[in-house]
Amino acid sequence: MNDALSNEPAPLSYELAVRLRAVVGTLVRSARTVDQLASVPAAVLGLLDTRGPMTTADLAATRGVRHQTMAATVRELTEAGFLASRPDPGDARRKVLTLTKAGKKALGADRRQRVGVLADALEETLDEEDRRALVHALDLIDRISSSIQGGHSFSGEREFNTGAW
DSSP states (O other), X not given: OOHHHHTSOOOOXXXXXXXXXXXXXXXXXXXXXXXXXXXHHHHHHXXXXXXXXXXXXXXXXXXXXXXXXXXXXXXXHHHTTSEEEEEETTEEEEEEEEEOHHHHHHHHHHHHHHHHHHHHHHHHHOOHHHHHHHHHHHHHHHHHHHHHHXXXXXXXXXXXXXXXX
């Protein structure tokens, strides 16, 4: 790491949060430029992959969209052969959605493409010392994520401009 940086005062948490959000957002959007799946269908497939079978209502609630909006996405994914539905064992009126082999394959292909783009960019731009520094930064980002997932929430003591989010 650069020793000159260690002599400078640490930035304010709010300033760091603004920059972190912007940089991570740009990184994610940049890596997604190679995706074959659009972002909303990919997010639905990703939810089913990580959380397991869900209903359309469950997906809509998780994504924070109307049921009708999610139903249209589910219909498209089903017609593409990426989703299958079966009756809910607890309530036969409901349908439980699962990924098909084709859905898993499409999702996996997009993920591998993104990782490949990131790996190429790392190889082109970072030397060994930079990669070690990135490992440390990733550990810190993981701690921040764990804090947020652990229920830490905004205390209301700071004034945030959500328009910049």
